[in-house]
Amino acid sequence: MTAAQPVTAPASQDHVRVSRSRHRLVPVLAGLASLGVLVVFGALPYIVFSGTTNLLVNVFILMAMATMWNLLAGYAGLVSVGQQAFIGLGAYFVLILAMHGTNPFLALPLAAVGCGVIGLPVWWIVSRLRSGYFAIATWVVASVCEALIIRFPSLGGGTGAPLPGLGSLEPTLLTAYTYWVSLAVLVVVLAAAYLILRSRVGLVLTAIRDDEIGARSVGARVWRARQFVFVVAAIGCGAAGGLLIISQLNVQPTSAFAVQWSAEMIFVTIIGGIGTIEGPILGTILFFVLQENLSSYGAWYLIVLGLVAIAVAIWARRGLWGLIADRWNIRVFPVGYYLWLEGQGRPSLRRPLRGAPSGGPPAGNLPAGNQPPGNLPAGGSGAAEAAGAADPADG
């Protein structure tokens, strides 16, 4: 999906139709379906036991983290292994605010915004390094954050502290509130990722994903887009960290700032399918299925997960969702465009026209030269999106 490739459209632009979906009814149905899913998940505390909702809280937290990491690595090409910095800071910001009398649920959004504010100077430092060195620099930042937090005895020092302010709530109610807040955070994170990818910045990000040099050469503001995504990911991971302390009712520096968070969010994103919104969701579900079944084997689930992630990263780069999306040509979160010629009708739901480019995620997140041939016809969404990214008015 080379960004520089011209759209192979007929001379008269009037004959080309552009749409997010293959059918007019798809957005309506998708909206109703997501509303239905939301209602079902929202009603769960009335239906299932707290064990299930507690598990789902952890699922939502990891899903939110993985979605943020996917924006960073899958789209902006920023492999961060230091997102635990913002997870830990988010947790501790909630703790600090709660210690000063703020309701932890109210402190959560404040903590997330605080992480975004911290994200700006961090970006200023780490953006001086590229690729792998950027990765380790984010790790150093996380390690520094942990070392600084430990220095404050008022925050519990190295042993951590319990979260005040929620003791008066009845346990059942607390479980339900925690679940709803987690669900809300996940919905906001997913909606943010979806809307960002459909926006102008999203066009730049998609262009970076497909071909960074191509994106630069057509004038996309790569640096600006990356900074934006880094701050957004800091906010998202801060919210996830805040949820973590609320769900566990205490925080320990070593576990809040553990690199294991990065390991998990990276693995679920790769296995699920990097560079798609659906991938991290699918990967997180798989992760918890695996964890529930392998939890009696200690660290084995991370070993298995790591090996699978390595294999997927090398041999099936588009991950599980990539396989599914190719096989059935479905997009749950349409961020690309469909182009088709007037008179040929819309692409069939079951079988897209080979000549008409299909929307949705193109192959892989690597420079175009490395892409496997024949996955998607060239000149499709990538070209259309890159044309949008080239707009000099892009902000």
Add this chain to the structure above:
Amino acid sequence: MSWVNAIIQGILIGGLYALFACGLSLMFGVMKVINLAHGDLAVVAGYLAVGVIAVTHIPAVWSFILVVPIFAVAGYVLQRTLIQASLNRGVLTTLLVTFGLSVVIENALLQFSSANSHSLGIGHLVSDSFSIGPQISIAYLLVAIFVVAVVVLLGLQYFLSLSRHGRLIRAVADDREAAQLSGVDYRHIFGIAAGIAFATVALAGIAWGMVSAFAPTTGTDTLLLFAFEAVVIGGLGSLWGTLAGGIILGVAQQIGAQINSADQFLAGQLVFLLLLVIRPQGLTGQQSTT
């Protein structure tokens, strides 16, 4: 005098950091691979040395005779298989694969060994020292490791500039396609470079095991970060810069420890971040290398 002592100790331990860092630097310089499993490999070398000592009963100091060649071969094989396969798919994939490798190694060590820390017992050698003045006491072991580090860096420098394989490595690093056109099998050269990098990291891992202790998590939460900081402070791709970077990091840590013993690692990392802000190209780097 205690400050002078801190600086001397920092310089000596900086040699060890440089030894850790030169493998990372070499793999980045030649293959453009940033090996996130670098620290874990050093820990594996430590565990391997423990095993070798237990089986063969050779003194700990000589364990490198077996461990270093094993690591060199392992480096060649790993480069020709997994790392090459990920390299063919782009920089992002090498990062993800080496990070996966790091997590797998760390958890496998936790699974098969334990979270307990080990060290390589070398008896009285670890504490033998000579004194300069009343407050400065220098351990022979640290001096020996510093000398080994400098010798390895010198050897690497001469190997790269004078030997046939060294020339090939530089040629492939400069322009892979051109080297290929002249009949060089770049994959083999990559393998050799990885073999050398793994050999140095094995040596560094054993040296670390003698100076300090290692546990499964040591690789990621200390060694990788130290090696990386030394490389970046010194300037990417410069061996002597790496030595300088290691020494700066070592001195910063020792001075930090002098102020407050809990601040040792934090001081090193803050100095690193400060240098990253004021001189992102490193001590030896040109502006264009960043």
